[in-house]
Amino acid sequence: MKYAKRMSEIKASEIRELLKLTEQPEIISFAGGLPAPELFPVNEIKEVCSIVLEEDGRKALQYTTTEGFKPLREWIARRMNDRLETAFDCDNILITHGSQQALDLSGKVFLDEGDVVLCESPTYLAAINAFRAYGCSFLEIPTDREGMVISELEQTIQSCPNAKLIYVIPDFQNPTGRTWNLERRKQLAEISARYGIAVLEDNPYGELRFEGEVLPSIKSFDEEGNILCTGTFSKIFCPGYRIGWIAGDKEVIRKYVLVKQGTDLQCNTIAQMEIAKYLELYDIDGHIEKIRQIYKNRRDLAVQTMKETFPDSVTFTNPQGGLFLWVELPDGIDAREVLKICLEKNVAFVPGGSFFPNGGRENTFRINFSNMTEDRIVDGLTRIGNVLKSFQ
Amino acid sequence: MKYAKRMSEIKASEIRELLKLTEQPEIISFAGGLPAPELFPVNEIKEVCSIVLEEDGRKALQYTTTEGFKPLREWIARRMNDRLETAFDCDNILITHGSQQALDLSGKVFLDEGDVVLCESPTYLAAINAFRAYGCSFLEIPTDREGMVISELEQTIQSCPNAKLIYVIPDFQNPTGRTWNLERRKQLAEISARYGIAVLEDNPYGELRFEGEVLPSIKSFDEEGNILCTGTFSKIFCPGYRIGWIAGDKEVIRKYVLVKQGTDLQCNTIAQMEIAKYLELYDIDGHIEKIRQIYKNRRDLAVQTMKETFPDSVTFTNPQGGLFLWVELPDGIDAREVLKICLEKNVAFVPGGSFFPNGGRENTFRINFSNMTEDRIVDGLTRIGNVLKSFQ
Numbered sequence: 198m199k200y201a202k203r204m205s206e207i208k209a210s211e212i213r214e215l216l217k218l219t220e221q222p223e224i225i226s227f228a229g230g231l232p233a234p235e236l237f238p239v240n241e242i243k244e245v246c247s248i249v250l251e252e253d254g255r256k257a258l259q260y261t262t263t264e265g266f267k268p269l270r271e272w273i274a275r276r277m278n279d280r281l282e283t284a285f286d287c288d289n290i291l292i293t294h295g296s297q298q299a300l301d302l303s304g305k306v307f308l309d310e311g312d313v314v315l316c317e318s319p320t321y322l323a324a325i326n327a328f329r330a331y332g333c334s335f336l337e338i339p340t341d342r343e344g345m346v347i348s349e350l351e352q353t354i355q356s357c358p359n360a361k362l363i364y365v366i367p368d369f370q371n372p373t374g375r376t377w378n379l380e381r382r383k384q385l386a387e388i389s390a391r392y393g394i395a396v397l398e399d400n401p402y403g404e405l406r407f408e409g410e411v412l413p414s415i416k417s418f419d420e421e422g423n424i425l426c427t428g429t430f431s432k433i434f435c436p437g438y439r440i441g442w443i444a445g446d447k448e449v450i451r452k453y454v455l456v457k458q459g460t461d462l463q464c465n466t467i468a469q470m471e472i473a474k475y476l477e478l479y480d481i482d483g484h485i486e487k488i489r490q491i492y493k494n495r496r497d498l499a500v501q502t503m504k505e506t507f508p509d510s511v512t513f514t515n516p517q518g519g520l521f522l523w524v525e526l527p528d529g530i531d532a533r534e535v536l537k538i539c540l541e542k543n544v545a546f547v548p549g550g551s552f553f554p555n556g557g558r559e560n561t562f563r564i565n566f567s568n569m570t571e572d573r574i575v576d577g578l579t580r581i582g583n584v585l586k587s588f589q
Numbered sequence: 590m591k592y593a594k595r596m597s598e599i600k601a602s603e604i605r606e607l608l609k610l611t612e613q614p615e616i617i618s619f620a621g622g623l624p625a626p627e628l629f630p631v632n633e634i635k636e637v638c639s640i641v642l643e644e645d646g647r648k649a650l651q652y653t654t655t656e657g658f659k660p661l662r663e664w665i666a667r668r669m670n671d672r673l674e675t676a677f678d679c680d681n682i683l684i685t686h687g688s689q690q691a692l693d694l695s696g697k698v699f700l701d702e703g704d705v706v707l708c709e710s711p712t713y714l715a716a717i718n719a720f721r722a723y724g725c726s727f728l729e730i731p732t733d734r735e736g737m738v739i740s741e742l743e744q745t746i747q748s749c750p751n752a753k754l755i756y757v758i759p760d761f762q763n764p765t766g767r768t769w770n771l772e773r774r775k776q777l778a779e780i781s782a783r784y785g786i787a788v789l790e791d792n793p794y795g796e797l798r799f800e801g802e803v804l805p806s807i808k809s810f811d812e813e814g815n816i817l818c819t820g821t822f823s824k825i826f827c828p829g830y831r832i833g834w835i836a837g838d839k840e841v842i843r844k845y846v847l848v849k850q851g852t853d854l855q856c857n858t859i860a861q862m863e864i865a866k867y868l869e870l871y872d873i874d875g876h877i878e879k880i881r882q883i884y885k886n887r888r889d890l891a892v893q894t895m896k897e898t899f900p901d902s903v904t905f906t907n908p909q910g911g912l913f914l915w916v917e918l919p920d921g922i923d924a925r926e927v928l929k930i931c932l933e934k935n936v937a938f939v940p941g942g943s944f945f946p947n948g949g950r951e952n953t954f955r956i957n958f959s960n961m962t963e964d965r966i967v968d969g970l971t972r973i974g975n976v977l978k979s980f981q
Contacts, residue, residue, distance in 0.1 A: 198785050198786065198787045198813070198814075198815045199699075199753065199785075199787075200698060200699060200844065201697065201698060201699055201700050201701045201704075201723070202701050203697070203701075204698060204844060204847075204848075207847050207848060207851065208847070209847055209850070216654075217654070229652070231651060231652055232651075234647035234648075234650065234651050235647070237646065237647055237650040237651070239642055239646035239647065239650065242642060242646070242650065243638070243639055243642045243643070243646075246635070246638045246639070246642070247635055247638070247639065250631055250634060250635045250638070251635070254629065254631035254634070254635070255626035255627070255629055255631065256626075257829055258626065258629040258631065258634065258827035258828070258829040258830070259623065259624075259626050259629070259827065259828060259829050260608075260621070260623055260828045260829065261829070262608075262609065293853075294686055294853040295853055295854060297851075297852070297853050297854045298852065298853040301851065301852045301853060305593065305595070305722060306592060306593060306596060307591075307592060307593055308593050309593045309594050309595075310702065312593075323850070323851060323854070326850065326851035327851045327852065329851070330697060330848065330851055330852075331593070361591065393590050393591075394590065395590045395591075421590070422590075423590045431652075435650035435651065436650070436651060436652045436858075437649055437650040437651050437652065437653070437857065437858035437859050438650070438857055438858075438859065439853065439854075439855070439856065439857045439858075452592060452596060455596075455599050455600070455601055456596075456599060456722065458601070458715070458718065459599065459689075459693065459715060459718035459719045459721070459722055460689070460690065460693045460719065460722075461685075461686040461687055461689050461690040461693060461831065462687060462689045462715070462831075463831070464686075464831065465829065465830055465831045465857050465860055466828075466829035466830075466831075467829050467830065467860075468857055468859075468860070
């Protein structure tokens with residue numbers, strides 16, 4: 198029996214494997230990207246679940262269209278237009294099995310073997326795995342505090358005829374937590390139009406802004422229809438439902454719909470109806486505000502603790518939102534070695550090397566600050582700080 | 590902007606497009622593969638949904654492992670062992686987004702561009718689409734009343750060095766409704782072992798047997814670990830949840846788990862917990878028995894009506910279970926032409942041509958008998974019979 202060639206490239210996600218280790222309750226884990234479960238609106242969901250089953254149980258449990266539940270797609274289009282200056286209606290939206298599936302479908306729609314994906318360096322680990330399954334390679338574009346360095350992007354495109362897709366996370370990037378400024382957003386849309394290259398603007402965290410102004414999406418500057426955006430209910434509602442979306446021009450979304458048909462027919466009907474009912478009956482803005490406040494406190498506390506306990510030679514980002522911050526150690530210190538000692542002290546994070554598709558930069562790691570309570574944040578980061586001191 | 594090459598091959602599923610047409614309530618549709626919604630245990634699901642959220646709401650709404658909810662995987666392993674003579678435990682099972690995703694993941698695990706899938710002729714339409722996305726072609730193996738003609742399969746393998754995967758639906762096949770006999774099952778397992786070719790045994794309908802004896806799975810004769818099986822809750826519980834599975838030897842399932850990680854991380858957590866809770870608290874066997882009785886009555890009525898109203902030159906199968914039967918018209922009559930007239934008379938079915946990956950056999954069509962009430966079955970099939978008479 199022979200596997201496909203891609204199977205020699207596909208590796209276990211370091212995060213998912215670490216998550217198994219960190220399931221023991223004594224571990225203080227900054228490894229996952231898990232939302233705080235104490236914020237899930239459990240009682241409200243119980244309520245909407247009953248209502249959906251009472252009002253339209255047979256429909257909720259039956260097959261539905263590949264595109265997804267229309268009232269939910271309508272809500273998403275309105276929300277994106279209001280926040281991100283897009284101009285969508287429901288036919289611009291396809292419901293996906295979390296925004297992770299939007300990445301996988303993008304690989305299927307755009308990537309042939311030998312194609313090149315241009316991405317931020319570093320970039321989201323599971324996007325690397327999603328795209329790699331379609332036989333692509335990656336060119337990493339340098340990033341600074343303002344986002345991708347667009348001049349470097351343009352040079353790379355000019356020297357790379359197989360460049361097929363530009364993948365970016367402009368808001369509270371995973372893993373760095375950084376946000377692109379307005380100028381870079383406009384410039385990327387221009388580059389995409391000039392060179393006719395598709396852009397995937399992945400935006401799972403955009404709603405979780407703690408301070409500063411919401412910026413328009415890259416898509417809002419798209420004049421050629423080359424730009425696609427993702428979104429998800431995982432971070433503003435709950436991830437267990439696995440409901441996200443891909444948004445773009447109608448002609449492109451129709452391609453995604455065809456691809457999703459063969460992939461898994463459609464998303465969970467009742468999950469879509471429950472979320473739509475929640476959005477109808479409850480105050481999602483109030484709920485998101487609660488999440489923002491708590492994550493902001495956790496970020497503040499994390500940054501504060503790191504300032505106090507990490508050696509001065511260690512630098513880290515201070516993100517304006519999202520779930521993650523990014524740590525750089527002095528050259529020559531391997532974050533995997535640091536992790537080994539930290540695990541002995543029952544504290545975990547994700548070493549940064551895996552976020553670079555072409556390897557390297559082992560002196561980095563990612564901290565998730567959304568999932569642990571405040572006392573554990575202080576305790577855990579202090580432990581990491583002590584371990585780091587031993588590496589000086 | 591350039592799409593992947595595969596996009597020129599991927600077509601809209603004729604069924605999904607037809608389903609949109611047939612959403613008007615006046616249409617009597619034999620087109621879908623939809624279960625009867627009046628059989629969904631809506632009240633019981635309302636109950637288990639409340640219990641799951643009360644007992645463990647935060648867990649139900651959070652991320653979980655890629656493999657899936659363990660108690661559900663344990664139930665599936667026991668069920669398969671009891672019914673299909675397999676020897677599984679929970680680590681032989683990966684929960685998938687319906688059994689359709691098990692097909693897609695199989696394409697990802699096994700198929701490179703240029704590989705060949707060997708399948709029954711005709712075969713399940715959406716499997717063709719799922720596999721084709723990975724750049725394979727198809728060789729159709731003739732089938733008779735007892736299943737795939739194994740001597741033809743072996744000859745094809747010998748002349749086709751790129752044969753990579755054998756795809757079969759041995760129980761109440763889609764679209765023909767036919768079931769493989771015991772001998773053919775054993776022979777296929779032998780062929781798979783002899784030539785080292787993976788087999789995907791797709792089994793979404795096996796639990797819906799109306800008469801005759803349950804036969805062991807092809808997997809139960811597997812000595813080399815080359816055989817994978819699918820299953821789903823869509824036909825015995827409800828499809829809206831999108832919960833199915835792939836089962837196989839542990840080493841192979843670990844490959845599927847890696848691939849699913851990059852594809853969509855995991856299936857809906859709460860859906861898995863709700864189904865597991867239903868299986869714990871309610872009598873699924875009693876529920877399936879109810880479905881069987883009703884579908885059996887519908888099949889009886891369909892076959893009876895077709896005997897009475899279809900011209901003698903038209904032949905059709907009389908399946909022992911499942912959801913479908915298969916109609917063959919005299920050579921030269923195009924089922925798509927018949928459908929046009931039938932749609933004018935508000936009755937629909939799926940023309941058979943699309944079930945042949947390499948085209949042809951336009952004188953066939955598929956009838957679904959599970960979704961319409963008894964009076965509509967008689968009324969609708971009589972209308973089709975009248976249209977068919979006009980083609981004589």
